[in-house]
Amino acid sequence: MLSSFAVLSSSDVDRIRGWFRGPALAHPPGGPIPLHPERKDARVVARGWVARGAMLEDGRRQIVGLSLPGDVILATDSVDADMAVWALTDASTLDATLLWDAISEGADFSPRLLEAWRQFRSAERLRLARHVIRLGRLSAYERTAHLLLELYERQSRLGAVEPGVLHLPLTQDMLADILGLSAVHMNRTLQQLRRAGLVDYRTGRAILPDLSGLALAAGLSIADALADARNFGD
Incomplete structure (x- = not known):
């Protein structure tokens, strides 16, 4: 996913992979994705589709975002913080908390990797804005x-x-x-x-x-x- 925003070197890719902690967790359709705000968890979707949204008391639900393979799901400092996160399909995720912490704290990544991450996060914000427009005006x-x-x-x-x-x-x-x-x-x-x-x-x-x-x-x-x-x- 990051490589689609900027040309990354093999060392960039190896460094990203080194920040993931295994093993991968499997999530059945409808199963919740475990995220702990007090630990500032972050997980990357390795397989399947994941939803973020609100469950209403009468059984209705509104999905506000979809996470596909390569997307990062955050427990805090994002729209995920006060919403349910669950698997829509058979899915698996990896712990990406160390990667998120390293980038947030300004670790010494290459300029290309930092640019790819910036564009990746900008694309996420743009999708949220487009979703608001979809629901409100289309x-x-x-x-x-x-x-x-x-x-x-x-x-x-x-x-x-x-x-x-x-x-x-x-x-x-x-x-x-x-x-x-x-x-x-x-x-x-x-x-x-x-x-x-x-x-x-x-x-x-x-x-x-x-x-x-x-x-x-x-x-x-x-x-x-x-x-x-x-x-x-x-």
């Missing part, structure tokens, strides 16, 4: 198109996508919880996108045959994100 049709483009760009950074194919191990209920929609509205919106020739959604993946058309459907200026998706998908 229609169900627009917000679904926008989320799919964002996830495609993020997976492209990992080098894990075929052009126009999005790995999407989320149910329609999970997508509804991310986008603030009912399950019925979510299903109807995906059908609309399918009829428009923009999305062919199946559990496990989504085919995106027209990225430019999907960007137009999002109703928001995301030219940079679309350009990234194309560049990394090539």
Whole structure:
């Protein structure tokens, strides 16, 4: 993930790996991710998808962020601090507390590694801002198109996508919880996108045959994100 933001040397990569503490913890779907604020825990997602969000008393939930492989989950000093964190799919995480502490305390990392980390964290903040815009100002049709483009760009950074194919191990209920929609509205919106020739959604993946058309459907200026998706998908 960091290498997608800046060209890192083999010594940079080795140094990052040296800060992780094993063994990896496995998390079943729906299982909580253990984070202890008093210890300022940080964990990196090694496999699977992880959600951050709020559980309401009536059973509803709102997912405010998704963590994919390579993303760091923090117990404090972030939006994670007062929210639940759980695995959406089979997942595993590694203890990254030492890495987070080293960067926060200004350890002597190479300029390229520090720049990659800065851009990585900036991208996280930008995603949060975009999610607020999605929920507050976009229609169900627009917000679904926008989320799919964002996830495609993020997976492209990992080098894990075929052009126009999005790995999407989320149910329609999970997508509804991310986008603030009912399950019925979510299903109807995906059908609309399918009829428009923009999305062919199946559990496990989504085919995106027209990225430019999907960007137009999002109703928001995301030219940079679309350009990234194309560049990394090539």
